[in-house]
Amino acid sequence: MAELSDQLLVVTVLAYLVAMICHAAEYAFGTKSHIGRAALRPERELVMSGGPALVEKSSDPVAEAPNPWRSVLIGRAAVALTGLAAAAHIGTLITRGIAAERVPWGNMYEFILSATFIGIAAWLVVLVRWPNLRHLGLFVALFQVLLLGVAGMVAYTPVGPLVPALDSAWFIVHIAAVSTSSGIFLLGAVPAVLYLMRAGYEKGKRSFPYTLAKNVPAAAALERLTFRLHAFAFPIWTFGALIAGPIWAEASWGRYWGWDPKEVWAFISWIVYAGYLHARATPSVKRNVATWIAIIGFLTMLMNLFGVNLFFGGLHSYADV
Amino acid sequence: MTRPWALLRNSWRQLTSMRTALTLLFLLAIASIPGSVFPQRNVSAQQVSDYYQEHPDLAPTLNKLGVFDAYASFWFSAIYVLLFASLIGCIIPRLREHWQAVRMTPPEAPRRLDRLPASAPAEETDGTPAEAAARIRTMLRKGRWRVTAREQDNGSWTVSAEKGHLKETGNLLFHVALLSVLAGVAFGSWYGWHGNRILVAGEDTAFCNSVPQFDESGLGARVDEADLPGFCLELTDFQAEFLDTGMPSSFEATVTVEENGAVTAGRRFAVNSPLRLHGASVHLLGHGYAPIIRYTDRYGVSQERVTPFLSTDSMLTSDGVAKFPDANVDPATGQRQDDQQIGFQGIYVPTMPENGMVVQSVFPAENNPGLTLIAYRGNLGEDAGVPNSVYSINQAQIDKGKLTQVGEAKLLKPGESWTLDDGSTVTFVGTRDYATIAIRSDPGQLFVLFSSVLGLIGLTLSLNGRRRRVFFRITAADLRESSTTTSSSFMEAGGLPRTDYPGFADEFAQLVAATRPGGGTAEGTE
Numbered sequence: 040m041a042e043l044s045d046q047l048l049v050v051t052v053l054a055y056l057v058a059m060i061c062h063a064a065e066y067a068f069g070t071k072s073h074i075g076r077a078a079l080r081p082e083r084e085l086v087m088s089g090g091p092a093l094v095e096k097s098s099d100p101v102a103e104a105p106n107p108w109r110s111v112l113i114g115r116a117a118v119a120l121t122g123l124a125a126a127a128h129i130g131t132l133i134t135r136g137i138a139a140e141r142v143p144w145g146n147m148y149e150f151i152l153s154a155t156f157i158g159i160a161a162w163l164v165v166l167v168r169w170p171n172l173r174h175l176g177l178f179v180a181l182f183q184v185l186l187l188g189v190a191g192m193v194a195y196t197p198v199g200p201l202v203p204a205l206d207s208a209w210f211i212v213h214i215a216a217v218s219t220s221s222g223i224f225l226l227g228a229v230p231a232v233l234y235l236m237r238a239g240y241e242k243g244k245r246s247f248p249y250t251l252a253k254n255v256p257a258a259a260a261l262e263r264l265t266f267r268l269h270a271f272a273f274p275i276w277t278f279g280a281l282i283a284g285p286i287w288a289e290a291s292w293g294r295y296w297g298w299d300p301k302e303v304w305a306f307i308s309w310i311v312y313a314g315y316l317h318a319r320a321t322p323s324v325k326r327n328v329a330t331w332i333a334i335i336g337f338l339t340m341l342m343n344l345f346g347v348n349l350f351f352g353g354l355h356s357y358a359d360v
Numbered sequence: 361m362t363r364p365w366a367l368l369r370n371s372w373r374q375l376t377s378m379r380t381a382l383t384l385l386f387l388l389a390i391a392s393i394p395g396s397v398f399p400q401r402n403v404s405a406q407q408v409s410d411y412y413q414e415h416p417d418l419a420p421t422l423n424k425l426g427v428f429d430a431y432a433s434f435w436f437s438a439i440y441v442l443l444f445a446s447l448i449g450c451i452i453p454r455l456r457e458h459w460q461a462v463r464m465t466p467p468e469a470p471r472r473l474d475r476l477p478a479s480a481p482a483e484e485t486d487g488t489p490a491e492a493a494a495r496i497r498t499m500l501r502k503g504r505w506r507v508t509a510r511e512q513d514n515g516s517w518t519v520s521a522e523k524g525h526l527k528e529t530g531n532l533l534f535h536v537a538l539l540s541v542l543a544g545v546a547f548g549s550w551y552g553w554h555g556n557r558i559l560v561a562g563e564d565t566a567f568c569n570s571v572p573q574f575d576e577s578g579l580g581a582r583v584d585e586a587d588l589p590g591f592c593l594e595l596t597d598f599q600a601e602f603l604d605t606g607m608p609s610s611f612e613a614t615v616t617v618e619e620n621g622a623v624t625a626g627r628r629f630a631v632n633s634p635l636r637l638h639g640a641s642v643h644l645l646g647h648g649y650a651p652i653i654r655y656t657d658r659y660g661v662s663q664e665r666v667t668p669f670l671s672t673d674s675m676l677t678s679d680g681v682a683k684f685p686d687a688n689v690d691p692a693t694g695q696r697q698d699d700q701q702i703g704f705q706g707i708y709v710p711t712m713p714e715n716g717m718v719v720q721s722v723f724p725a726e727n728n729p730g731l732t733l734i735a736y737r738g739n740l741g742e743d744a745g746v747p748n749s750v751y752s753i754n755q756a757q758i759d760k761g762k763l764t765q766v767g768e769a770k771l772l773k774p775g776e777s778w779t780l781d782d783g784s785t786v787t788f789v790g791t792r793d794y795a796t797i798a799i800r801s802d803p804g805q806l807f808v809l810f811s812s813v814l815g816l817i818g819l820t821l822s823l824n825g826r827r828r829r830v831f832f833r834i835t836a837a838d839l840r841e842s843s844t845t846t847s848s849s850f851m852e853a854g855g856l857p858r859t860d861y862p863g864f865a866d867e868f869a870q871l872v873a874a875t876r877p878g879g880g881t882a883e884g885t886e
Contacts, residue, residue, distance in 0.1 A: 303395055311385075
């Protein structure tokens with residue numbers, strides 16, 4: 040079962056990779072891209088040239104720009120592949136849990152696996168509700184490939200049972216809340232980064248990296264999605280890291296808060312995201328300033344996920360690599 | 361007289377502005393970082409002194425800056441005190457405003473409803489304006505809106521409704537809860553106390569709750585040593601289970617507790633499930649072995665020491681010492697001979713490998729135990745008045761040549777003895793388990809928990825609430841020329857989201873549809 044889990048991880052990463060390539064293909068050959076437009080231009084001119092041409096064009100389905108439907112097909116395939124990857128992803132988690140005979144949250148590898156799964160699940164929900172955000176899938180898939188790749192290569196830990204300190208009901212509550220909110224925060228960074236690029240693009244900036252945002256949805260939609268993801272994750276993070284964690288810490292270590300490096304960085308992330316929500320709610324603070332704060336929050340999350348375990352140790356060291 | 365007042369008022373305004381609050385939040389985040397990078401005294405005093413050893417030049421400067429007590433330092437305190445001052449300055453006026461807003465009836469409808477962000481043009485509706493207004497009011501009340509209907513001078517009616525005050529209520533609740541968390545933390549740090557200690561199994565090594573009995577302790581500013589609740593603990597059993605890999609799978613300690621004169625035997629506690637006593641809780645942090653070492657001196661006097669050895673790795677390879685400063689007292693004179701004291705430095709290995717290093721354990725349970733001792737004779741340096749570690753032989757005495765090693769290192773299995781050159785013998789009798797326990801009391805913690813939960817509720821309300829207003833104006837049909845019947849009126853509507861609320865247009869459309877003749881109910885407008 041442990042081997043199956045490891046193989047499924049490979050499948051998961053590959054599926055995300057292919058999904059990413061499909062998204063990239065849609066991106067490159069889509070109707071809105073250079074290439075797509077170049078391919079469409081003669082037909083548009085044909086339409087412009089007058090009535091008969093219009094009739095001629097509509098009567099000939101083959102001439103009907105082949106690129107749009109092909110790119111839509113590729114886009115749909117990308118979404119389907121993302122779904123497939125998500126299925127393999129949860130398969131990886133479940134088989135791992137079965138192999139270890141416990142919830143699969145016992146170390147850093149499993150934690151990243153869980154948080155990224157929550158991230159992709161949240162992404163699929165976003166896709167169902169706002170299908171026109173599909174273009175963001177490229178970046179979401181890229182993200183998954185990177186995080187899972189790092190998890191598999193750097194943080195991989197063989198299957199093992201929990202140490203006594205983790206044998207608690209609060210363990211499940213704490214880690215479930217923290218990994219859920221981490222996953223959604225991490226996902227929230229995708230529209231945040233794209234918003235900044237897209238906002239620049241909409242202001243007429245045509246240099247790299249703003250040009251990357253040519254095909255993504257409108258800046259306002261990205262900004263709103265960023266806010267909604269963060270506003271959703273923030274109370275869960277508050278509960279997981281600052282309430283459930285301390286309750287468990289009190290039972291286990293005798294104090295609810297002790298400035299352990301992991302606690303410190305959870306606190307820092309909380310403050311930064313609180314700052315983001317305040318900045319977002321304050322009309323005098325520009326939206327791009329607020330979004331930069333969310334990106335700083337994302338960096339503190341990465342620091343907490345990887346940095347604290349790699350550099351500082353501390354009481355949360357069973358989450359080690 | 362006015363200028364300092366103006367300065368004060370401006371500074372207060374500056375402090376309570378959102379920009380300042382955001383800056384302070386970021387400063388707090390940045391100021392939290394050093395505490396995770398540098399070792400902290402309240403977490404591990406040992407790591408701080410290690411840091412002094414490694415960076416002798418830098419450490420004193422860092423210490424002056426308070427880096428080793430980062431969360432009690434002047435700069436950290438300054439930031440959070442300012443932040444909370446800013447918070448108070450922000451919420452007091454908002455509390456007042458909110459109190460007024462909640463009690464206020466929804467304002468009169470604006471003259472031009474079509475200029476509001478959402479609006480519906482006038483359409484014919486059933487009944488007289490008064491009837492229609494009453495109908496709309498009932499419908500809105502069912503949807504939990506605050507509604508006021510007003511009759512105008514010209515006989516038309518307006519209905520104003522407002523919803524979503526819970527957002528600001530939640531917002532204020534969250535911020536007040538933060539203040540009360542801070543108050544709870546402060547209370548806990550004043551009236552709380554904690555102590556750590558190693559509790560060796562056995563009646564002779566029982567522990568009674570008092571400061572001198574702790575290996576390490578910390579009392580809050582308002583706690584006196586005499587305030588600690590009196591109870592005694594005796595470790596009667598310790599069960600440790602390990603996996604084949606040596607990873608621990610469960611620890612459980614059994615103690616006899618004497619509390620308020622009553623003795624209760626067989627109380628168990630484990631990692632994650634502390635022993636809750638009156639006024640304190642006892643937490644199991646770790647476990648190890650205390651070898652029992654018997655020394656029979658050259659005059660035939662036996663003494664026994666049970667000293668906890670500290671583990672140096674996960675397989676519980678442990679080291680420690682057994683000191684016998686009163687050994688070799690000549691029974692004829694009764695005089696202690698300072699150069700005849702004896703001490704043993706030892707490495708205890710619960711499971712020795714079949715072959716190879718006998719000073720490196722291969723498993724944490726006692727499957728093949730062995731104790732390697734190095735004997736020292738001379739002056740142990742216990743009487744110099746200098747604090748002396750109970751876990752090591754005084755290296756300074758060895759360096760000064762006052763303490764010399766006797767013979768070679770010797771491996772003993774349980775029950776084995778070793779005869780030294782002067783005919784005295786040392787016996788490794790066996791071991792006892794010990795538990796590392798932390799005893800803590802924090803009278804503020806329940807209050808902090810309660811406040812955090814309130815804060816979370818407030819936060820959820822504040823993030824999900826949406827304040828919005830809707831207005832209806834109903835005009836009698838005869839006031840309009842396009843009227844068809846006399847018993848009908850014209851109704852127009854307008855809506856104003858007071859907070860960012862993308863779904864408002866839908867909600868407004870549903871509301872308006874429900875008020876039209878034959879319209880549905882106002883359900884689904886939540």
